[in-house]
């Protein structure tokens with residue numbers, strides 16, 4: 001059965017189409033990753049699925065329920081971990097979960113058992129009587145995940161669940177997410193900025209840019225579809241070099257990012273000497289060369305023309321876009 005069925009779903013704000021005619025189905029049991037640059041429409045798309053925002057066009061079903069006509073049924077059948085922190089700092093971890101369980105009508109006789117279950121799933125059992133204000137960022141996020149699970153949702157939505165956490169904590173959060181997907185047989189729909197982590201965790205991925213889904217497949221297929229190898233070189237005058245390289249027949253693409261030129265070619269190991277010779281003829285000094293198979297980063301770059309790191313280098317970009325969209329002056 002399909003967990004999610006989306007048909008030509010759109011959300012227009014005054015002068016932006018934040019989500020533009022998206023159609024997508026997601027099978028039960030999938031860990032589905034939505035990847036896209038800041039302002040791509042990820043949060044808006046998820047917000048419509050969890051009935052926090054109304055679509056302007058199209059329709060969507062979540063667990064078989066229509067998001068506009070049956071919002072109550074949708075909400076009961078899903079768990080949400082969104083970005084705004086919404087735990088009560090002055091309560092213990094246990095109390096936070098209990099409040100949520102009561103809110104969702106989890107039977108009283110069963111509540112304790114279920115809370116124990118989810119709190120242990122995210123390894124917070126030892127801290128359950130501790131006030132949340134004493135928790136680290138990672139512990140809070142884990143508690144939010146546990147809370148999203150208390151009422152046995154069939155789908156868990158996570159918007160950037162690891163944003164702002166240190167690498168070690170991010171790894172542990174992904175481990176919990178994988179574990180609960182298996183143990184609770186729950187469908188997971190998440191957005192993230194971390195490509196390698198998405199590659200590792202997600203069974204399917206959609207790349208979204210300017211409100212449109214431009215590619216959707218397993219991470220393996222997305223990478224394979226790009227084909228060949230990536231030769232990455234560091235040199236001065238990258239812009240001119242990449243333009244020269246792009247003209248060559250055996251070069252699929254040459255893109256500058258993060259001060260490197262990524263050159264996609266077949267049989268990369270044979271092309272490295274050719275590339276070096278060319279650079280030498282032009283009198284350009286090559287500082288370093290590396291060869292790799294396309295990663296999800298390369299897939300992202302291929303479809304959106306930018307790397308997620310370039311996005312991250314300018315964390316205010318999304319905010320500026322939003323303010324512009326709302327008619328604010330900078």
Ligand SMILES: Nc1ncnc2c1ncn2[C@@H]1O[C@H](COP(=O)(O)OP(=O)(O)O)[C@@H](O)[C@H]1O
Pocket residue numbers: 013014016017018036037038039040041042043044045318321322323325326
């Ligand atoms: N409440 C709003 N009013 C007007 N524009 C908005 C609002 N929320 C988001 N947008 C715009 O919609 C687009 C998509 O935003 P969002 O869904 O937050 O993207 P993402 O989560 O991928 O960063 C952006 O251009 C953003 O500026």
Ligand SMILES: [Mg+2]
Pocket residue numbers: 042043044159
């Ligand atoms: Mg967002």
